[in-house]
């Protein structure tokens with residue numbers, strides 16, 4: 361009871377702390393009590409600390425940065441080295457990017473490891489009410505890992521988040537570079553934040569690719585490894601692959617399905633088409649069918 365009271369007090373202080381954060385003035389309304397409770401649990405368990413800025417606000421989920429808690433592992437090691445280089449600053453919208461003048465790339469590799477206190481993680485928060493859960497349900501069908509989930513909205517979303525966590529782990533084990541999954545709690549996923557001092561790593565559609573041939577070969581190999589590990593990404597395109605320190609990192613594995621799923625074949629065909637179209641636009645000689653053959657070859 362005294363402990364319970366103290367826990368209640370700590371919880372409301374934590375909620376106030378989030379709500380008072382400047383960036384959360386707008387966001388606070390989308391967090392229901394159960395989401396606050398999930399975030400609070402993640403803080404208590406040492407996975408996250410103070411919240412940072414939103415990186416992305418999507419239809420179904422928002423992604424935020426947060427300071428890593430004491431239980432967050434060091435950033436995951438590289439699995440496959442790529443000699444392809446992302447060139448930031450070629451963004452023709454010229455939004456927040458002022459060009460390369462301020463950056464000194466020659467020193468960026470010499471940075472000492474970021475001290476724990478400054479390490480950041482990415483926190484993906486699914487909005488249970490806003491989610492198009494009928495869509496989500498279809499991606500869970502036929503997945504033996506999520507049989508008998510039913511159609512309760514909250515259950516579907518929380519299963520989805522656990523699926524994303526499991527998919528990230530499986531992809532990693534298969535040698536595909538993805539954000540390292542750190543923790544999952546209800547509708548919240550904590551993972552490695554792929555970023556540099558300049559902010560989040562840019563997506564393939566946002567960078568100038570110096571060597572599209574190599575980038576394609578790496579992504580093709582990732583697709584094959586995923587497939588051999590029994591997974592199909594299901595939303596693979598230049599929008600869900602980022603460049604980081606000369607590597608490609610595949611993100612957004614929530615909708616990935618097992619190769620036994622009734623939709624796996626269609627998803628894989630679509631992934632191949634997206635990826636082939638993008639790299640064809642970069643001058644690589646590639647066809648959707650050729651890519652499909654490569655990915656599914658025994």
Ligand code: ATP
Nearest residue numbers: 415416418421423482539551552553554560561612
């Ligand atoms: P969308 O509907 O736009 O595809 P989403 O809700 O499916 O978004 P993600 O694709 O996982 O969510 O994340 C949205 C954006 O946030 C990504 O395009 C990427 O720029 C950024 N992002 C997500 N996860 C990470 C991460 N771990 N590290 C760095 N940036 C990330």
Ligand code: MN
Nearest residue numbers: 599600611612
């Ligand atoms: Mn995405």
